[in-house]
Amino acid sequence: MAPTAPSPLMEVEGVTVRFGGLAALSDVGLTIAPQSVTGLIGPNGAGKTTLFNVMTGVVRPQRGTITFKGRPLRNHRPHQLARLGIARTFQGxxxxxxxxxxxxxxxxADPLGRSRLPGMLTGLGSYQRDERELTDRAMAVLEEFGIADVAHAYPSTLPYGLQKRVALARALVAEPELLLMDEPASGLSGADMADLAATIRRCSQTMGVVLxxxxxxxxxxxxxxxxxxxxxxxxCSGPPSVVQADPAVAEAYLGTPVQEAAGE
Ligand SMILES: Nc1ncnc2c1ncn2[C@@H]1O[C@H](COP(=O)(O)OP(=O)(O)O)[C@@H](O)[C@H]1O
Ligand SMILES: [Mg+2]
Known part of the structure; x- marks a missing residue:
């Protein structure tokens, strides 16, 4: 018998989204495995952002289903994501x-979700204890990202690369099981990019990542x-080697090699 694949973290099945007469997504399906990095690529206007928005509950599909950890996500809303164990970063x-x-x-860390609510219900003492716990947890993540020394600074006073790290730290402090990243490399220079690659790989040891x-x-x-x-x-769908070798993919990028077409 073939070895069973791990149960998927998220499954998108038959998703169709129409904006007026335009089908932004037609019968799209994909599976996101836990502890893996799934890339979502395609030329401009291909439907990437729309699919990202469907996954995060910003856009509701006309057809199709989204399942997270075996449970259908119906009418999920962006502010409920953290509680479900899903975090996202924004393009900006x-x-x-x-x-x-x-x-x-x-x-x-989702103050009204998993972490703080019990404390609020059981009295001020534990509320304060939860505050302390939250602060400790946030500081630990800042340390992990090498930005603990700027904990009390305002974001706008920091270089862009550090601000990006703050945004990522904020997404990760709730210890999500699925991290959705919208163009995390935009605006980053070489060194920060290498840093980001390492961070993404580190994340995928404990969670599913969609990029x-x-x-x-x-x-x-x-x-x-x-x-x-x-x-x-x-x-096309498969490991990088398969995608790179697929003529349909090259053609979609207007006949130019994938590498160059995506430079923009
Ligand atoms: N809110 C919207 N209203 C109308 N059309 C939209 C809307 N959002 C996206 N589209 C259209 O849907 C298609 C897919 O867009 P999008 O998901 O943004 O693609 P990508 O992120 O891959 O560039 C495009 O043709 C785009 O113009
Ligand atoms: Mg887009």
């Missing part, structure tokens, strides 16, 4: 400019599995 930074780095990360990304070097480097969209349909 989306940091709160009037909060310190530390407070930005504490917010990511919407234009930088093909990064995608080919860190992804275990890649799904290629074109005109709202999955045209």
């Amino acid at each position: 930074l989306n940091l709160f400019e009037r909060m310190t780095v530390l407070d930005n990360v504490i917010v990511g 919407v990304e234009h930088h093909m070097d990064l995608v080919m480097d860190v992804c275990d599995h890649i799904v290629v969209l074109n005109f709202g349909q999955v045209i």
